[in-house]
Amino acid sequence: MMSGIAPDVRQWFPSDDGNPEKRELMMKLIGQILAGTDALKDPDSVNLKGTKLRSARFYNDLLLASEIPEQGVPMEEVGEKLLELLHAHPYHTKYFLTNILPMASIPGIVGMIAAFLVNGNNLWDVYGPAGAEAEVKVIGMMSKLAGYDPLRSGGYTSWGGQGAIFSGLRIAISKHAPDARINGVPDRLFAFCSEAAHYSLFKSMEATGLGTRNLVKIRTLPDSSMDVADLRRQMARVIHEGGVPVYIVATTGTTDAMGIDNIKDIYEAVEEVSRAYNLRRPHIHADSALGGFFAFYNDYDFAANPLSLQSDTAQALQTIQRKMAHLGLADSLCFDFQKLGQTPYLTSLFLVQDAEDLRLLDLDPDETPYVGHRGYGQYHTGYTLECSRMASSISMYSALLAFGVEGYRRLLAQFVDVNLAFRREIGARIPEAVIVNPDNPGIITLFRLYPEGGRSFREELSGSCTSQEIRRTNDLNEKMFELLGQHRDRMFFGDTKKHLTVKTEDNGHAVLYASKFFAISPYTQVEHVNEIVRYLQEKIADVYARFDMQMDKGGTISVGTARSDIR
Numbered sequence: 001m002m003s004g005i006a007p008d009v010r011q012w013f014p015s016d017d018g019n020p021e022k023r024e025l026m027m028k029l030i031g032q033i034l035a036g037t038d039a040l041k042d043p044d045s046v047n048l049k050g051t052k053l054r055s056a057r058f059y060n061d062l063l064l065a066s067e068i069p070e071q072g073v074p075m076e077e078v079g080e081k082l083l084e085l086l087h088a089h090p091y092h093t094k095y096f097l098t099n100i101l102p103m104a105s106i107p108g109i110v111g112m113i114a115a116f117l118v119n120g121n122n123l124w125d126v127y128g129p130a131g132a133e134a135e136v137k138v139i140g141m142m143s144k145l146a147g148y149d150p151l152r153s154g155g156y157t158s159w160g161g162q163g164a165i166f167s168g169l170r171i172a173i174s175k176h177a178p179d180a181r182i183n184g185v186p187d188r189l190f191a192f193c194s195e196a197a198h199y200s201l202f203k204s205m206e207a208t209g210l211g212t213r214n215l216v217k218i219r220t221l222p223d224s225s226m227d228v229a230d231l232r233r234q235m236a237r238v239i240h241e242g243g244v245p246v247y248i249v250a251t252t253g254t255t256d257a258m259g260i261d262n263i264k265d266i267y268e269a270v271e272e273v274s275r276a277y278n279l280r281r282p283h284i285h286a287d288s289a290l291g292g293f294f295a296f297y298n299d300y301d302f303a304a305n306p307l308s309l310q311s312d313t314a315q316a317l318q319t320i321q322r323k324m325a326h327l328g329l330a331d332s333l334c335f336d337f338q339k340l341g342q343t344p345y346l347t348s349l350f351l352v353q354d355a356e357d358l359r360l361l362d363l364d365p366d367e368t369p370y371v372g373h374r375g376y377g378q379y380h381t382g383y384t385l386e387c388s389r390m391a392s393s394i395s396m397y398s399a400l401l402a403f404g405v406e407g408y409r410r411l412l413a414q415f416v417d418v419n420l421a422f423r424r425e426i427g428a429r430i431p432e433a434v435i436v437n438p439d440n441p442g443i444i445t446l447f448r449l450y451p452e453g454g455r456s457f458r459e460e461l462s463g464s465c466t467s468q469e470i471r472r473t474n475d476l477n478e479k480m481f482e483l484l485g486q487h488r489d490r491m492f493f494g495d496t497k498k499h500l501t502v503k504t505e506d507n508g509h510a511v512l513y514a515s516k517f518f519a520i521s522p523y524t525q526v527e528h529v530n531e532i533v534r535y536l537q538e539k540i541a542d543v544y545a546r547f548d549m550q551m552d553k554g555g556t557i558s559v560g561t562a563r564s565d566i567r
């Protein structure tokens with residue numbers, strides 16, 4: 001039995017009658033979070049203010065100390081606790097240069113709040129009509145952008161670019177082995193992606209039970225795009241060995257180098273090989289998680305240039321446009337709003353060119369129809385891997401309305417502007433840092449340091465370096481990662497240990513390490529690039545000095561000071 005005056009359980013909930021007191025309470029609590037976060041901001045640091053002592057025992061201590069309070073804590077106090085979580089949190093200031101980790105935009109956040117206020121379940125349109133309506137609108141908008149026929153296409157909001165790759169694989173398996181859902185997945189089915197593809201497919205192979213052994217990685221060209229000639233060879237090899245190619249993932253914007261696979265060439269190659277062997281064409285998924293939003297430039301009039309883009313920016317965007325133009329050939333693709341769509345997690349859209357494909361995944365094709373093709377009350381998503389789904393479409397819808405085509409174009413153009421400025425400055429001021437994705441303009445620059453007397457990037461590409469030589473250069477770059485990592489509260493750069501696989505002199509293979517500059521914060525402007533490069537100059541000098549010291553101490557790695565003619 002409860003004693004004393006029991007609290008009214010309604011206190012924790014929004015009103016049911018729209019009374020102003022509850023609204024003011026909610027405004028106050030949200031205001032507390034907004035003001036509290038603002039108080040932590042420092043535009044000259046990557047992190048919000050506050051300190052966190054994250055010792056090796058940090059998580060252990062948390063586990064031991066954390067208890068559910070016996071009596072609930074007043075909501076203002078909860079707000080204080082929430083704000084403590086944000087202390088020293090990375091924030092998207094002008095020095096946030098690390099990866100595809102965007103800031104959530106105001107319309108993206110407001111869209112989420114609208115969705116949360118009714119908390120509809122996107123499992124069924126009757127439970128979540130707002131989410132379903134927004135979802136269908138977003139599918140229509142993005143289908144047109146991708147070059148799909150919106151009356152034929154279909155899709156749903158899902159869990160990330162990875163979820164889209166996984167769903168594409170489920171479709172691919174069902175197309176080629178319709179009874180796989182009953183009998184299990186036959187082990188003769190194979191999937192293909194490039195060496196530079198995201199590990200999502202690798203994981204999906206495991207999760208579908210196909211096994212990663214049945215994933216064939218196709219060589220990349222120096223611009224990190226798939227070598228389509230190698231795709232043809234590998235498909236033919238698999239077929240000769242008794243396998244069936246069912247799934248091709250074309251990466252339209254690799255996560256590290258922003259290499260863009262040529263979908264048209266891939267499509268033609270895949271169709272030709274399939275025809276030659278009398279096989280059904282494999283399902284082609286465009287992994288456009290990173291690059292999809294560049295489709296906003298697909299019908300930009302570069303000649304008239306209504307946005308007055310700088311000529312090198314326009315040129316860069318046109319290079320991308322030429323590669324993105326054929327996105328609509330893919331059987332399925334992804335718009336990862338939580339990446340360049342500027343909405344909070346989780347907001348990703350999986351699209352299929354032909355909504356019939358979704359039937360293949362459905363629980364019961366007769367009873368659970370697919371989005372946009374039946375009447376209200378019949379939209380029950382039996383084909384999604386999730387059961388309950390959030391109405392993330394409302395946030396997407398909100399961002400699409402607020403940004404518009406022009407807003408997204410301007411944002412992307414700014415990222416490209418900043419990236420090009422960075423490349424110019426690096427080229428002019430830090431000759432020992434070589435840009436190793438020079439053919440992919442976009443928003444990412446990978447730069448790799450070379451030791452004095454070491455071999456050059458060009459030599460690495462040509463396959464004339466020993467694995468020892470490449471390892472030595474990788475070691476130097478790893479030192480750079482470490483140093484930048486130590487100071488990432490000042491400027492936050494990314495890095496990769498798998499940029500380009502190259503042949504070695506002894507017929508082995510080696511991967512190249514590189515540091516990463518990622519233009520992703522709207523607050524990074526061209527005028528900040530000068531200082532960013534000056535900072536890098538300092539750190540690079542430091543790295544070379546440390547290496548010299550290591551050499552003096554008799555370290556096995558001999559790396560001297562950089563010379564400018566090593567390229």
Ligand SMILES: *Cc1c(COP(=O)(O)O)cnc(C)c1O
Pocket residue numbers: 100159160161162163198200251253254255287288289290336338348
């Ligand atoms: C980020 C990324 C993914 C994974 O997307 P999530 O939204 O993180 O699941 C897949 N492919 C590419 C190319 C990516 O950049």
